[in-house]
Amino acid sequence: MISFRHVYPSCFVPSSTRRVYPGRGVHSRHRCGLVADESCLFRAPLHKRSSRKRAVSMKLTENWSDAARAMESSQAQGWMLFTKYEGLGNDFILIDQRQTPWRALNTSQAVRLCDRHRGVGADGVIMLLPATSADADFSVRILNADGSEPEMCGNGIRCVAKYVVDQKNGFRDASATRAGNGEIFRIETGAGRIQPQVLPDGRVCVDMGLPILDPRQIPTTLSASQHAGDVRAVVDALLDVGSDARAGKRLPTPPAEVSPAAGFEWRCTAVSMGNPHCVIFVNKPTFAWIDANLESLGPLFENHAVFPRRTNTEFIEVCGPRELRMLVWERGAGRTMACGTGACASVVAAIISGRIPPQHEKTSDTTAADNCIVHLPGGDLEISWSSANQHVYMTGPAKFVYRGEFVL
Numbered sequence: 001m002i003s004f005r006h007v008y009p010s011c012f013v014p015s016s017t018r019r020v021y022p023g024r025g026v027h028s029r030h031r032c033g034l035v036a037d038e039s040c041l042f043r044a045p046l047h048k049r050s051s052r053k054r055a056v057s058m059k060l061t062e063n064w065s066d067a068a069r070a071m072e073s074s075q076a077q078g079w080m081l082f083t084k085y086e087g088l089g090n091d092f093i094l095i096d097q098r099q100t101p102w103r104a105l106n107t108s109q110a111v112r113l114c115d116r117h118r119g120v121g122a123d124g125v126i127m128l129l130p131a132t133s134a135d136a137d138f139s140v141r142i143l144n145a146d147g148s149e150p151e152m153c154g155n156g157i158r159c160v161a162k163y164v165v166d167q168k169n170g171f172r173d174a175s176a177t178r179a180g181n182g183e184i185f186r187i188e189t190g191a192g193r194i195q196p197q198v199l200p201d202g203r204v205c206v207d208m209g210l211p212i213l214d215p216r217q218i219p220t221t222l223s224a225s226q227h228a229g230d231v232r233a234v235v236d237a238l239l240d241v242g243s244d245a246r247a248g249k250r251l252p253t254p255p256a257e258v259s260p261a262a263g264f265e266w267r268c269t270a271v272s273m274g275n276p277h278c279v280i281f282v283n284k285p286t287f288a289w290i291d292a293n294l295e296s297l298g299p300l301f302e303n304h305a306v307f308p309r310r311t312n313t314e315f316i317e318v319c320g321p322r323e324l325r326m327l328v329w330e331r332g333a334g335r336t337m338a339c340g341t342g343a344c345a346s347v348v349a350a351i352i353s354g355r356i357p358p359q360h361e362k363t364s365d366t367t368a369a370d371n372c373i374v375h376l377p378g379g380d381l382e383i384s385w386s387s388a389n390q391h392v393y394m395t396g397p398a399k400f401v402y403r404g405e406f407v408l
């Protein structure tokens with residue numbers, strides 16, 4: 001027996017007082033907030049024009065076989081089933097098209113679905129699709145909240161792996177921490193094959209592959225300044241952001257203790273984890289100032305001319321010998337509570353720039369790695385950079401939020 005819990009009115013927050021970070025559950029201006037203790041069906045017709053039609057109708061069910069039947073008949077009428085997952089508050093609408101091919105979402109449909117006021121609300125949409133080669137289990141296509149298509153998404157891959165494990169169990173207890181049996185999934189992404197594994201403690205460890213440091217492949221027009229192993233990398237390159245009059249007007253004057261106060265010259269280390277990242281190391285007061293001004297500052301980095309495919313930007317305070325604190329402005333999604341590829345890129349940047357001493361030389365010992373904890377607004381990620389195969393591994397949680405269906 002599934003019990004349901006109304007979250008209205010606690011989730012009904014007037015837009016003027018809404019928190020910067022969106023809620024993890026059903027979150028809407030409409031009186032629709034309803035979260036099940038174990039699971040919840042949420043039916044959201046996303047009509048373009050009439051705001052009245054946008055009102056969300058709930059469809060409650062007491063068991064999952066009823067739900068599955070209801071979903072099947074709904075699909076025949078054009079309703080599409082989705083499942084919402086979150087990894088440290090970075091939230092995604094998963095659409096499983098492995099068995100039931102459906103047309104791919106286009107940019108404007110993804111934008112409408114991700115809209116936190118008029119849609120379901122998420123940082124991105126992830127479509128699970130059949131594999132295109134024999135050495136993969138399935139593939140994913142990812143869309144950012146602005147409809148653009150990134151190559152990779154670390155938190156999203158953890159969510160997808162957890163989804164596949166929960167789905168095998170019919171989503172019973174999906175919202176509880178469900179132990180994995182260590183099965184490794186081989187997932188094709190725009191950044192190559194990525195391998196997540198759901199661990200016995202329910203967290204997901206992802207082999208994120210090799211970091212890319214060659215500026216042409218990131219891509220950035222910033223010049224490589226330093227050797228990192230065999231390649232030349234962009235390390236602490238000078239980047240002018242916010243000093244021109246138009247940009248300057250949008251930024252409040254930083255207090256004296258803020259490090260880039262002189263002309264807004266930032267030091268940037270560029271790393272790709274399949275998608276581009278610009279990592280900026282700052283001191284504690286600067287970190288606080290950036291947090292207060294991220295909405296003005298973030299787009300200036302994201303759209304800077306030196307990043308021809310735009311960039312994700314991480315602001316990092318080194319807060320311990322092997323600990324980083326991170327704020328992120330994501331390409332195509334803005335401020336998010338966490339970014340898995342960003343945390344991996346930041347650890348690589350901290351090591352190649354000498355801010356974190358490497359623990360190991362290259363070795364054939366597969367257990368040797370440089371380990372680091374990254375504190376993000378949504379929680380912590382464990383990142384380790386293997387000294388044996390130079391792959392980066394990311395470990396963190398992924399949680400079921402609710403299931404629902406939409407028509408577009």
Ligand SMILES: N[C@@H](CCC[C@H](N)C(=O)O)C(=O)O
Nearest residue numbers: 150153154155275339340341
């Ligand atoms: N949040 C993600 C990254 C999603 C893609 C990114 N916005 C991009 O455009 O590259 C993560 O956890 O890695």
